[in-house]
Every structure is written in structure tokens, then in C-alpha cells.
Amino acid sequence: MAMLTTPPLALYVHLPWCVRKCPYCDFNSHQPRGGPPPFSAYVDALLADLDQDLPLVWGRPVHSVFFGGGTPSLFPAADIDRFLQGAAARLRFAPGLEITLEANPGTAEHGRFEDYRAAGVNRISFGIQSFDDGCLQRLGRIHDSAEAERAVKLAQDAGIDNLNLDLMYALPGQDLAMAAADVERAVAIAPAHISHYQLTLEPNTLFAARPPERLPDDDLAWDMQEHCQAQLAAAGYAQYEVSAYAQRGRQCVHNLNYWRFGDYLGIGAGAHGKITLGHEQTILRRWKQRHPTAWLASAGTPAGIGGDDRIAPPRRPFEYMLNALRLLEGFRLEQFEACTGLPREAIARPLAMAMERGWLEARDGRILPTALGGRFGNDVIQLFMDEDGD
Ligand SMILES: C[S@@+](CC[C@H](N)C(=O)[O-])C[C@H]1O[C@@H](n2cnc3c(N)ncnc32)[C@H](O)[C@@H]1O
């Protein structure tokens, strides 16, 4: 049996409210009813939630903080500041840690980004989705393209140079030229990072119930992906994950940690955490009450915990591959052993099978997906499923 060793630790903070729920979105995000969200009470509850999780990570340095949502940019900077001060007093923040806040361009006001920056935020991730006003309307977005460009400029002027732009493609009414034009506009802004997601119809969304008209078919979606990938590469954005592209050295520290099967605390409504407990040689998953009202009423008490689960050894190869094989860099067998506590022999059979099929290859001491493997991502990962189906 290999030894489980504790990987780097990150902190995820879920902020669940949005001005309006987008029809394609299945995130734990909610339109507030009857007045503004209780921002200050939410921060109190976050700190109580964190207090409850602290014994899981005593003394370990935190390498990134990510405010995700929902629309974190709805929160006043003073609340983000109070949370970060409280978190820094409770946890060991590594020097220069990355602190990302997701922003909807429709919530950008003058002065806001300066204040986030003063609070410690050093990376903003904008939900741009598209620069085409027709597409934005069909997606139910609360902003147009001019507002999106203005918002990004405000963040740049505030001195936040580590920016991500989220784009989606395969949008209703979009053709190849329109998808390419979106990437062109994004690249012209010169952000450090671009995330390029194919629109998916998620169950339990308005789009799943009533699919929008003129959705691109799979072939067109594939052409868009290949075309945009080449465009991004030509503009200096190297792909490093299925949907993530970055300028040299500007990959997202927080997301890379997920994909390398690192540890993270998850606090806030519905947040998930994954923590390696070295002394017990086990990996704990913990998630919180999902609904903001239920979570607010119980955060910091046992009732605030939606559930705890330990990842049994037979399930670890699948969970590891679900993350690691999203990365173009793949993984090293030593990393697999350290993060799962399993010997490499545990995956010898599925690994050989994936290589035989041309889905994975060994190069420079790493195991990585081939171009073919990239196309059959789900099938590759299925090979690592425990044979009992656990
Ligand atoms: C939690 S949202 C964060 C940003 C912010 N809430 C906003 O929308 O402006 C993260 C990103 O996931 C992507 N996303 C959300 N739903 C999606 C879907 N159904 N298919 C593909 N990408 C999606 C969008 O690009 C979105 O910006």
C-alpha cells in the first residue's frame, strides 16, 4: 500500500445569489426574493462554517481562495474584506496566494474593483459568455457586450491584471464565424486566462425543459471547438485543460489544484470539500446544506453539514482520473500513489487497456491523454471505475 500524503490545500467559498437566474444554469444560484440578500449575516455564517471545518486542516497553508457562485460580485467589497480578514486570522494563508472572485459584468460599478483589490482579491473571473448581443439575449444575460467590455476595463484600470473571461460556444443561433468573433474580441482584451465552455443543456434548467431554437449540432460544435482552440493558440493562449486556456504561467492555481486531486475546504451553501486525513489514511468528502436559507440557519452547527463521506480505496482511481485526465499534462504515477494511497499496480489493467486503444500515452515520465483520448474522455475514465461499480 502506498502512503496517502496531504496535497496542497485550497479554500472554496460559495456565494449563492444572482440578479436573475440564467435559463441554462444548474449551479446552486438563486434570485433573491423580497429585498436584497443578507450579505452581512452570510459572512458571519461563512466564518462559523469555516470554524467548524478548521480541525480538518490545522496548520496547513492555503494556496488559493475562490469566491464562486452564484454571483460573488453582488457582495459589497466591505463584506468580502471582512470575510478575508476573518479567514486569514483562522487559516495560514501562503504568501502571494491567488484570490479569485467571480463577477457578472452586469454588476460592475465604478470603484468596486479597487475595493475588492484592497480587500485582497487579485484575480477576477468574468462571466462574459459571448460578445454578440443577440446571443446574450437568448442566454437571458443581464448585460450586453458593451457593458461586458466596460466591466473588464474597470477591473484592469483598478490594477487587477490577472483576469479570466468565461466564454460559451455552441450557443442558440451561433455559427462558426460568430464563435470565432467571440474569441477574437476576448483575445483583443488580452486577459491572462480564457475559459471556453461548450453550452450544455443541464437537467432541471429552463433550457432542458424547453430547448432553445437553432442550437448548433454536434459536428458544428466540434468545428467551433477546433477552430477556437487554434485561434487561442495563435494568440498565445495554451490549452491546459478541457476548457481552460492561459498565457504562459497564468494558469488558474485554484482550478489546477482540483484537477491535480488536491485538497479543498468548501464553505457556504452547498459547497463541497475534499480533505486528505493523513493520520487516518483516508480522504473525506464533506458538503454543506444546499439551500441558502437552510444553510444560513444552520452554518457552523452539525445540521449545516449536508453529509460526510470517505472515498473508499476502490473508488479512488476513478475519482483521480475524473480530474487528472482533464489536464493535457496528465499525471505522474508517483502523484497518483501519493494522492490516492494506492500502489500503481491498482491501475495497471485499465491503464494498459487505455494505452492499447490509443487513448492514453506515456511520455517523459507522465501519463497523458492522446488527441483521441481527449475526444473519448468519458470512456477513458469509465475504464477506471471499480469493477463492482462502487
Ligand atoms: C458559476 S458561473 C460564474 C460567473 C457568473 N455567475 C456569471 O454567470 O456571470 C461559471 C461559468 O460556467 C459557465 N456555465 C454555466 N452554465 C453552463 C452551461 N450550462 N454550459 C456551459 N457552461 C456553463 C459559464 O461560462 C459561467 O460563466
Ligand code: SF4
Ligand atoms: S449569473 Fe452565473 S451563476 Fe447566476 S444564474 Fe447566470 S450563469 Fe448561473
